[in-house]
Amino acid sequence: MDSLILRVGGWLVLPVSLAVSVYLLWRGHNDPGGGFVGGLMAAAGLAFYALPRGADSLHKMLMIPLPTIAGIGLLCALLSGVPAIWTEAPYLTHQWGELPNGFAIGTPLLFDIGVYLAVIGAVLTFLSHYLEA
Amino acid sequence: MILTLLVLAVLAAAPLNFFLARQGRSKLTACVPFAALCVLAWLYPEIAQQREILEQHSWIPSLGINFAFRADGLSYLLALLITGIGSAVFLYAATYLDKHRDLPRFFLFLTLFMGAMLGAVLANDLIVMMLFWELTSISSFMLIGFEPEKMQTRRAAQQGLLITVGGGLALLASCLLMRYVSGTFQIDQIIAQSSTILAHPLASTMMVLLAIGAFAKSAQAPLHIWLPNAMVAPTPVSAYLHSATMVKLGIYLLARFHPAFSQIDLWTPLLTAVGLLTIVIGAFLTLRESDLKRILAYSTVTSLGLLVVLLGLSEEIAIKAMLLFLTAHALYKACLFLVAGIIDHETGTRNCTQLSGLRKVMPKTALVALLGGFSMAGLPPLYGFIAKEYVYESTLAAGNVWLVTGVVLVTNSIVVLAALLVAIRCFWHSATPSHPQAHDPPFSMLIGPAVLAVLGFFIGVMPGPVVSLLSAATSAVHGGEPMEVSLSLWHGVTPMLKLSVVTLLLGLVLYAGWRPLQAWLQNMKSIDNYGVNTLWDYTMNHFPKAALWCTQQFQNGSLRSYLITTLIATAGLSGATLFMLRGFAAPSIKLSEFSPVAVIAILLLVSGYAVVRATSFMAGIAAAGMVGFCMSLLFLFRGAPDLAFTQFSVEAIAIVILLAIIGKMPFYEADYRTFAERWRDSLISAFFGMVATVILISVTSGSLDDKLSKYYRDASVPDAHGHNVVNVIIVDFRALDTLGEITVLTLAALAAMAVITSARLKRKIAPTPRPTELPQQEA
Numbered sequence: 001m002d003s004l005i006l007r008v009g010g011w012l013v014l015p016v017s018l019a020v021s022v023y024l025l026w027r028g029h030n031d032p033g034g035g036f037v038g039g040l041m042a043a044a045g046l047a048f049y050a051l052p053r054g055a056d057s058l059h060k061m062l063m064i065p066l067p068t069i070a071g072i073g074l075l076c077a078l079l080s081g082v083p084a085i086w087t088e089a090p091y092l093t094h095q096w097g098e099l100p101n102g103f104a105i106g107t108p109l110l111f112d113i114g115v116y117l118a119v120i121g122a123v124l125t126f127l128s129h130y131l132e133a
Numbered sequence: 134m135i136l137t138l139l140v141l142a143v144l145a146a147a148p149l150n151f152f153l154a155r156q157g158r159s160k161l162t163a164c165v166p167f168a169a170l171c172v173l174a175w176l177y178p179e180i181a182q183q184r185e186i187l188e189q190h191s192w193i194p195s196l197g198i199n200f201a202f203r204a205d206g207l208s209y210l211l212a213l214l215i216t217g218i219g220s221a222v223f224l225y226a227a228t229y230l231d232k233h234r235d236l237p238r239f240f241l242f243l244t245l246f247m248g249a250m251l252g253a254v255l256a257n258d259l260i261v262m263m264l265f266w267e268l269t270s271i272s273s274f275m276l277i278g279f280e281p282e283k284m285q286t287r288r289a290a291q292q293g294l295l296i297t298v299g300g301g302l303a304l305l306a307s308c309l310l311m312r313y314v315s316g317t318f319q320i321d322q323i324i325a326q327s328s329t330i331l332a333h334p335l336a337s338t339m340m341v342l343l344a345i346g347a348f349a350k351s352a353q354a355p356l357h358i359w360l361p362n363a364m365v366a367p368t369p370v371s372a373y374l375h376s377a378t379m380v381k382l383g384i385y386l387l388a389r390f391h392p393a394f395s396q397i398d399l400w401t402p403l404l405t406a407v408g409l410l411t412i413v414i415g416a417f418l419t420l421r422e423s424d425l426k427r428i429l430a431y432s433t434v435t436s437l438g439l440l441v442v443l444l445g446l447s448e449e450i451a452i453k454a455m456l457l458f459l460t461a462h463a464l465y466k467a468c469l470f471l472v473a474g475i476i477d478h479e480t481g482t483r484n485c486t487q488l489s490g491l492r493k494v495m496p497k498t499a500l501v502a503l504l505g506g507f508s509m510a511g512l513p514p515l516y517g518f519i520a521k522e523y524v525y526e527s528t529l530a531a532g533n534v535w536l537v538t539g540v541v542l543v544t545n546s547i548v549v550l551a552a553l554l555v556a557i558r559c560f561w562h563s564a565t566p567s568h569p570q571a572h573d574p575p576f577s578m579l580i581g582p583a584v585l586a587v588l589g590f591f592i593g594v595m596p597g598p599v600v601s602l603l604s605a606a607t608s609a610v611h612g613g614e615p616m617e618v619s620l621s622l623w624h625g626v627t628p629m630l631k632l633s634v635v636t637l638l639l640g641l642v643l644y645a646g647w648r649p650l651q652a653w654l655q656n657m658k659s660i661d662n663y664g665v666n667t668l669w670d671y672t673m674n675h676f677p678k679a680a681l682w683c684t685q686q687f688q689n690g691s692l693r694s695y696l697i698t699t700l701i702a703t704a705g706l707s708g709a710t711l712f713m714l715r716g717f718a719a720p721s722i723k724l725s726e727f728s729p730v731a732v733i734a735i736l737l738l739v740s741g742y743a744v745v746r747a748t749s750f751m752a753g754i755a756a757a758g759m760v761g762f763c764m765s766l767l768f769l770f771r772g773a774p775d776l777a778f779t780q781f782s783v784e785a786i787a788i789v790i791l792l793a794i795i796g797k798m799p800f801y802e803a804d805y806r807t808f809a810e811r812w813r814d815s816l817i818s819a820f821f822g823m824v825a826t827v828i829l830i831s832v833t834s835g836s837l838d839d840k841l842s843k844y845y846r847d848a849s850v851p852d853a854h855g856h857n858v859v860n861v862i863i864v865d866f867r868a869l870d871t872l873g874e875i876t877v878l879t880l881a882a883l884a885a886m887a888v889i890t891s892a893r894l895k896r897k898i899a900p901t902p903r904p905t906e907l908p909q910q911e912a
Contacts, residue, residue: 024778029855032774034863040782047789067886070879077872092868096854104854108864111871115864118875122882123786129889130793 003052010049017045025116035112039119046120047127055128066128070121077114080107136188136202136255139172140265144248151241159227160577162240166219166247173212180209181601183608183615187257187321196260198318203257206605207456211254211378211385213602214460218377218467219247221581225471226369228578229478239279239367246272250378254385259308259318266304266350269382270297273374277366289362292669296359300349304386307342310335320389324612327393340394344387344403351383351437354411358665361418361430368474371426376433377467381459384440388455392612395447404445405533409540411438416544419551420643421654425473425483425559429466432509432551435544436462439524442541446531452610453618454523456603461508461520461589468505468585469555472498475578476559479571485554486648489562497573497583499560504586506556508593510549510640511633514622516592518633521545525629542636549640550647557644596620693814700817704824711828720834730770737763754791758784775859 021042028034050058058066081092084107096106143165150162179186183206190200204212223243230236249272252265271294278290308318314333315323323330330336347353352360363375374380387404394400415434422428436458443455475498476491477483492499508517524545528538573579592599600618607616624630643650654660661667687698711717740759747753765780806814845858845866855861863871 028857028860029864030857032778032857032859034775034857034860036863037775037778037782040779040786044782044785044789047786047793051789051793067879067883070882074875074879077875081868081872092872094853094865094868106854108853108855108861108868111864111868112860115871115875118879122875122878125882126885127790127793129886129893130790 006048006052010051010053014045014049017041017048021045021116025112028112029108035115036119039116040123042116043120043123043127046124047131050128050131055131058124058128058131066121066125068121070118070125073114073117073119073121075114076117077111080110080114083107134188135172135176136186136204137190137200139169140202140248140252140255143169143251144245147241147244147248150244151237154227154237154240159231159236159240160224162227162244163220163223165244166216166223169247169251170213170216170220173209173216176204176209177602180204180206180605183605185321189257192258192261196318197312198260199258200261201257201319202255202261203321204255205609206602206607207385207388207609208254210456210460210602210606211381212251214381214463215247215250215254215378218373218463218585221467221471221585222369222373224577225372225474225581226367228575229369229474230367235279239276242272242275243370243373246276246374246379250382253382257320259311259320259323262320263301263305263308266346266382267298267301269379270294270301270350273297273363273379276370276374277363279367279370280365283365286365289359289365291673293359293363296349296356300346300356300383302346303342303349304346307339307346310339310342314339324390324393327396327612330393331396336394336397337399340390340397340399341403343390343394344407347383347386348407348441349383350386351380351441352411352434353383353407353438353441354414354434355665357411357414357434358669360434361427362666364424364426364430368426368470368477371430372467372470372474376429376470377463380433380437381440381463384437384444384455384459387441387444388452388610391444391447391452391610401445401447401532404441405531405537408438408441408443408445409537411435411441412540412544413438416547418660419547420647420650421657421660423484423486423651423655425476425485425488425555426470428485428551428554429470429473432548433462433466435548436466439541439544442537443524443527446527446537448527448530449607449611449616450523450530451527453603453607453616454520454527456606456610457516457520457523457618457620460599460603461516461592464585464589464592465505465508465515465517468501468582468589469509469552471578471582471585472502472505473555475574475582476571478574478578480568482568485558488559488567490560490564490566491568491571492560493564493566494569494571495560495573497579501579501583501586502556502560504590505582506552508586508589509552509556511545511636514590514593516589516596519593519596519620519622521633521636522624522627522629525632526627529628538632542632543639545636546639546643549637550643553640553644554647593622697814697817700821704821707828708824711824711831716831717827718831718834720830730767733763733766733770737767750795751792754788754795758788761787773859775857 021038023038024033024041025035025038026033028038046058046062062069064072080094083095084091084093087093087095094107094111096104098104146165150165153159153161176186186202186204188202192198192200223240226239226243230239233239246269249265249268253262253269256262256265274290274294277293278286280286281290311323311330312318314330314335315326317323330339333339349356360375360380364371366375412435415431415436415438419428419431419435422431440455440459440462443451443458473483475495476488479495480488480491482488504515508515511517511521524541525538528534528541531537600620603618603620604616607618608614737760740756740763743756744753744760747756761780761784765777765784768774768780769777842858845862848866849855849858849861853861853865855865
């Protein structure tokens with residue numbers, strides 16, 4: 001599946017898709033988007049990049065083994081529920097903190113990052129075995 | 134506090150003993166049972182005055198489960214046996230298994246077992262008791278299977294586990310019924326409500342289930358088979374678990390609930406029948422054996438049967454006899470097992486036909502064996518004699534006096550024979566020792582059985598100190614009424630004494646004719662061929678076969694057949710439901726509502742047609758992708774941008790994945806189905822599509838309940854600071870669902886990785902020729 005068009009195309013698409021995916025992840029709470037779509041978007045970009053180059057190019061670029069990415073994501077999601085325990089609320093009751101300017105930030109973001117990473121890791125883990133150039 | 138601490142401390146000491154044994158200081162592990170024994174001894178005054186020690190710590194308050202413990206006469210007596218015999222066994226095992234490479238593991242599970250036993254007898258909460266009860270089964274499994282290299286060991290361990298844990302399930306059911314009827318898990322409160330339980334229609338069911346659990350644990354026929362097979366375990370385990378303590382747990386359970394259940398009509402017939410059957414089977418099979426440990430094991434089965442019979446008789450005298458016999462048996466049987474272990478250790482054989490005259494080389498062991506054996510045979514002035522007198526007194530008071538007394542008399546003479554075989558035949562019988570190189574074991578191995586044997590002697594001569602203990606235990610079995618036990622060796626020439634003499638004489642006769650009798654019975658192969666063990670093996674062999682057959686029917690590896698099953702089942706069941714509930718409804722279509730979105734529907738139809746007509750994989754994938762993109766367009770236009778987004782990404786990735794897979798997989802031909810198969814498949818898919826359409830139409834025709842979506846819309850901003858309701862639901866309101874989903878996703882990816890990697894490894898080992906002609910591709 002090694003062709004010049006795919007190589008150049010993947011190289012061009014990757015930064016865009018990653019940027020868009022992070023943007024989607026960030027805005028997901030108030031506008032269409034979220035960790036799941038963001039993760040898929042990033043995974044699509046990475047897969048497109050790796051299609052002509054083989055799975056090893058992914059390993060080289062990301063440095064972390066793909067299943068570990070999924071594992072880190074799962075861990076983030078699990079941990080995001082822990083702060084609730086201190087406030088004696090049920091596990092996974094999300095906690096919010098409000099900045100002086102009214103900007104609220106809370107554990108859902110960590111949870112969403114978890115979803116994002118888990119999706120990237122899982123999709124690419126599955127895919128990487130078919131991506132041998 | 135003291136009981137809770139005691140149980141938890143013993144359990145916590147299990148890893149400690151593991152490390153002690155690994156450091157080569159395994160004798161020090163005996164400190165744990167000894168310390169526990171000392172703690173219990175300190176509580177003696179309380180128990181001797183027939184007072185109870187009650188403790189309770191909240192555990193799962195929502196279910197009414199407490200970490201409750203209670204020491205009364207009965208549980209205290211058992212706890213004393215567990216820690217006392219435990220001390221002897223730990224010390225003995227340290228020498229017996231010295232230099233065994235798995236010694237640390239042995240002590241880990243032995244200590245765990247002891248803690249579990251203490252927990253099980255001291256527990257005052259049904260669930261806590263169940264917990265420890267199962268823990269004893271599991272540690273017993275680990276100890277029977279201590280040397281798992283041997284096939285026989287694994288089988289015995291599995292058999293013991295399955296039978297005792299299977300009984301545990303019955304017990305659990307009984308516990309839940311008790312909770313249902315009495316409204317509490319607390320054992321003393323349940324027993325206090327015995328009249329409520331008696332009046333309840335489920336009383337007999339409860340009692341029978343409880344008895345099944347107890348029978349499995351205490352090796353009652355026909356579940357007795359695991360006990361003799363468990364003799365493959367190291368001898369300290371046989372002495373401790375399978376004669377003195379764990380097998381008494383079932384007896385303890387029956388005794389514990391005796392006050393509540395003994396009034397049930399079925400109690401006496403059930404226990405007497407099962408007990409008598411066990412006695413007879415155990416005694417008969419004792420006669421066939423020449424292996425010392427198996428002789429002792431079958432005689433243990435007999436004794437356990439006798440204990441059940443005594444409990445079944447339910448008279449005050451029978452209960453006293455039960456407790457006396459239980460303690461006497463624990464003392465002498467553990468002692469004799471340990472002696473058998475010494476003989477095995479010193480001579481290398483346990484076959485008593487090959488052993489004789491060992492007293493010359495092992496005089497101290499011979500003396501210990503003599504004391505233990507005479508107690509087992511019921512000779513005065515030993516404890517076993519007093520116990521046997523009581524047993525006869527209670528069988529003479531039984532309803533079915535001839536049957537019960539007759540059976541007990543005959544089987545007791547076989548027990549006498551077993552005692553003589555271990556204590557006399559091996560050590561006397563000839564002037565020259567069969568194994569001249571054998572000698573007395575080191576002090577640490579001899580002290581345990583010696584103390585047990587001497588205890589049996591002292592209690593026989595001076596029963597004073599144990600009287601208050603046995604009285605407390607008797608009153609506990611009778612539900613708290615104060616009772617007095619009086620022990621003495623000489624009651625004059627009573628019927629019991631005459632029966633004792635007859636038993637002994639009969640035992641001597643059997644002993645004289647034992648060799649030919651044993652050989653004759655041993656050669657009766659029909660007993661082996663039609664026994665419960667054979668049935669067990671048959672079942673165990675056929676279970677996996679049945680499971681395999683069943684699995685092969687459903688998991689045949691063909692994706693097509695999975696799809697067919699799934700589609701037919703889904704469409705058939707939901708279609709039938711719709712039909713039977715008359716759920717079909719047609720929506721009213723107004724042409725004025727007709728929107729340009731309908732164009733997408735036409736596009737969908739066209740792409741669907743393209744999927745069906747596609748001749749190459751590549752075209753099929755592209756067309757299927759088109760269907761997905763059309764769907765996401767539909768979502769976008771109908772006001773679900775999140776869904777549309779996700780669908781877009783999923784379609785994009787799916788196409789990439791499929792392309793990558795097609796490049797790697799050897800697809801020989803585009804479609805190898807026959808004409809008929811194609812027709813079948815298209816009919817199935819048409820059926821599925823039709824049912825799905827009808828259901829969708831029916832669903833959309835009614836008005837949807839929007840209570841939930843309204844709640845989410847209203848709560849989204851104030852509660853979760855988010856305007857995107859979909860995402861707020863995903864990460865906040867239903868975060869647990871999402872957590873589950875991403876866990877499944879990750880696990881699926883890992884599983885796929887494992888499958889693909891192993892398939893690739895296999896291919897590397899045996900390379901298959903790659904197909905030269907791949908399907909036509911245009912990549």
